[in-house]
Amino acid sequence: MLQSIDTRELIALDGLGGPIRGTFHRPQVRNSxxxxxxxxxxxxxxxxxxxxxxxxxxxxxAVHWADSCAEWGYPSIRLDLPGLGDSAGEITTDLLDLINxxxxxxxxxxxxxxxxxxxxxxxxxxxxHCAGSVSALYAAAASRECKxxxxxxxxxxxxxxxRPPMRRKLSEWARKSKIGGxxxxxxxxxxxxxxxMRGERLPGNANFQLLSSWKRVATTGMPILLLKAPGLxxxxxxxxxxxxxxxxxxxxxxxxxSQVTIKxxxxxxxxxxxxxxxxAVRQQIGSWLERYFPLAGSEESAKGATxxxxxxxxxxxxxxxxxxxxxxxxxxxxxxx
Amino acid sequence: MQGIQxxxxxxxxxxxxxxxxxxxxxxxxxxxxxxxxxLLVGPFASQRHNSYLPWVRWARFLAANRIEVLRYDYRGIxxxxxxxDEMNLKDWSADVQLLSSWLDARSPHVPxxxxxxxxxxxxxxxxxHAGIADGLLLWSAPADANKALRSTLMRWVSLEQIFKxxxxxxxxxxxxxxxxxxxxxEVEGYLWSTRLWQESFEFSLPAGLATEETAASEYQRPVRIxxxxxxxxxxxxxxxxxxxxxxxxxxxxxxxxxxIVANIPASPKKVSYASIH
Numbered sequence: 001m002l003q004s005i006d007t008r009e010l011i012a013l014d015g016l017g018g019p020i021r022g023t024f025h026r027p028q029v030r031n032s033x034x035x036x037x038x039x040x041x042x043x044x045x046x047x048x049x050x051x052x053x054x055x056x057x058x059x060x061x062a063v064h065w066a067d068s069c070a071e072w073g074y075p076s077i078r079l080d081l082p083g084l085g086d087s088a089g090e091i092t093t094d095l096l097d098l099i100n101x102x103x104x105x106x107x108x109x110x111x112x113x114x115x116x117x118x119x120x121x122x123x124x125x126x127x128x129h130c131a132g133s134v135s136a137l138y139a140a141a142a143s144r145e146c147k148x149x150x151x152x153x154x155x156x157x158x159x160x161x162x163r164p165p166m167r168r169k170l171s172e173w174a175r176k177s178k179i180g181g182x183x184x185x186x187x188x189x190x191x192x193x194x195x196x197m198r199g200e201r202l203p204g205n206a207n208f209q210l211l212s213s214w215k216r217v218a219t220t221g222m223p224i225l226l227l228k229a230p231g232l233x234x235x236x237x238x239x240x241x242x243x244x245x246x247x248x249x250x251x252x253x254x255x256x257x258s259q260v261t262i263k264x265x266x267x268x269x270x271x272x273x274x275x276x277x278x279x280a281v282r283q284q285i286g287s288w289l290e291r292y293f294p295l296a297g298s299e300e301s302a303k304g305a306t307x308x309x310x311x312x313x314x315x316x317x318x319x320x321x322x323x324x325x326x327x328x329x330x331x332x333x334x335x336x337x
Numbered sequence: 338m339q340g341i342q343x344x345x346x347x348x349x350x351x352x353x354x355x356x357x358x359x360x361x362x363x364x365x366x367x368x369x370x371x372x373x374x375x376l377l378v379g380p381f382a383s384q385r386h387n388s389y390l391p392w393v394r395w396a397r398f399l400a401a402n403r404i405e406v407l408r409y410d411y412r413g414i415x416x417x418x419x420x421x422d423e424m425n426l427k428d429w430s431a432d433v434q435l436l437s438s439w440l441d442a443r444s445p446h447v448p449x450x451x452x453x454x455x456x457x458x459x460x461x462x463x464x465x466h467a468g469i470a471d472g473l474l475l476w477s478a479p480a481d482a483n484k485a486l487r488s489t490l491m492r493w494v495s496l497e498q499i500f501k502x503x504x505x506x507x508x509x510x511x512x513x514x515x516x517x518x519x520x521x522x523e524v525e526g527y528l529w530s531t532r533l534w535q536e537s538f539e540f541s542l543p544a545g546l547a548t549e550e551t552a553a554s555e556y557q558r559p560v561r562i563x564x565x566x567x568x569x570x571x572x573x574x575x576x577x578x579x580x581x582x583x584x585x586x587x588x589x590x591x592x593x594x595x596x597i598v599a600n601i602p603a604s605p606k607k608v609s610y611a612s613i614h
Binding site: 008103 | 339340341342343344346349350351352353354355360363364365383385386389390393394414415416418421523525526527528580582583
């Protein structure tokens with residue numbers, strides 16, 4: 001058996017109780033990219049598990065994105081966190097609680113330091129999807145070597161993994177029948193009214209610890225790319241009627257010096273794994289890396305990606321209303337009917 | 338780290354195994370003085386992701402009981418290289434044959450068992466039918482590959498329907514009609530080709546493996562056939578992410594491991610390896 005092949009290498013990092021397994025995607029050396037020469041330090045791209053999925057992610061989409069980053073010249077690593085995928089460890093508590101309380105913060109931060117040391121990286125950009133974005137954000141606040149963040153459909157509240165059966169049935173009824181749909185709209189309006197009465201106060205189930213990490217990271221001016229999939233009954237990056245607008249909130253929290261870019265990925269679902277989604281994510285990551293982490297000597301883009309635009313404008317631009325599917329039982333699943 | 342327990346773990350060696358046009362990702366759960374070896378032929382495509390954690394735990398459970406295990410990803414899936422939509426059932430069938438040969442050649446020589454789950458059970462069953470291995474364990478083996486694909490498709494469609502309004506919903510029949518008219522369809526991030534769909538009808542479990550009785554009379558080698566029910570989610574289709582993966586599967590693992598220990602002969606039979614193409 002081989003430990004490495006042409007473009008990839010299997011790696012093991014130090015865990016607290018056993019090895020942490022991962023795949024290293026070697027940066028491609030191209031004539032047009034002298035920055036990949038050995039004496040030039042480049043930032044690495046680190047992909048974390050999306051909730052309980054193995055490191056390849058839905059439809060092997062993370063493999064595709066890591067391959068792309070390596071092709072552009074960025075060393076890319078996909079890791080299985082302890083207790084997930086091929087890494088050692090048994091999760092003995094609710095995984096979502098573990099993640100939401102920052103259970104992976106210290107180990108990810110330690111992994112980042114180890115990668116920087118072992119590979120001679122100029123820091124690391126951490127990419128997390130859904131619950132993975134929560135761990136990414138916590139780790140970014142804990143590691144001086146984290147230089148950037150890509151958060152895909154992050155959430156800033158404390159979701160329930162298992163919804164009560166009655167709630168699930170109500171949701172199904174609301175989606176499948178006209179009367180149910182109308183009832184759902186009324187319910188949304190009622191919740192919207194409650195939101196208005198609350199003013200800008202955060203909901204009771206907000207993840208205050210995570211929001212604090214966000215503020216600490218974003219106010220430093222660390223480049224952050226936030227990718228959003230279309231949601232149920234939402235337009236653009238706006239939240240659903242009756243639900244607290246966390247994106248608007250975190251944008252405000254980030255302050256005037258922040259470098260937060262928010263992009264809506266249309267035509268996909270929460271996994272971003274379909275052909276449209278994975279291509280659009282690839283393009284957005286490429287543009288963003290080119291802008292904030294340009295590789296030395298890359299006058300031309302090898303990514304086929306368009307020039308990036310400032311992010312916050314997208315909240316106004318992306319108004320196309322679309323309903324798409326999402327993975328059932330996902331951490332970010334909302335509480336509306 | 339709170340919330341995560343680290344038991345004494347046995348050596349696990351991840352590696353790439355070269356096959357024509359691709360590299361298979363493999364993990365060998367190495368055992369000193371093994372009593373037998375098992376090749377795990379796992380669930381297919383998107384089902385791999387849902388069942389990964391209990392599947393790894395099963396491999397560790399076997400290794401802890403002196404049974405050496407090799408598990409792997411099919412060509413074009415997971416950590417293996419290759420393009421999924423360019424592969425076919427014969428390619429994935431060949432993976433079983435190649436890895437069986439490699440595992441069987443390890444020292445010391447001990448009996449080899451094939452264990453397949455769902456579509457993997459068909460691959461394992463066909464390899465066993467061709468003379469490979471000293472024993473066979475099947476979990477939820479469908480009669481043919483199309484039934485496995487159909488089951489995955491039904492699950493995908495039901496997930497999609499939950500989040501779509503009536504006019505946007507596509508039924509399983511819609512997907513099948515498109516596939517049969519030559520249009521590839523995306524199912525949980527994998528592009529299913531018309532060729533894959535069509536060949537899946539002909540790719541069946543050997544008739545002798547329909548029941549343990551027929552298998553006993555036809556093969557004279559131990560065969561165990563287990564039908565998994567809903568309590569085996571997410572090893573079978575369904576389940577809630579981050580919830581079902583961590584449940585206790587010892588009720589399933591222990592009796593199957595005991596069957597392996599009790600039924601796989603100490604001296605492996607000499608069987609001639611035949612082509613399974």
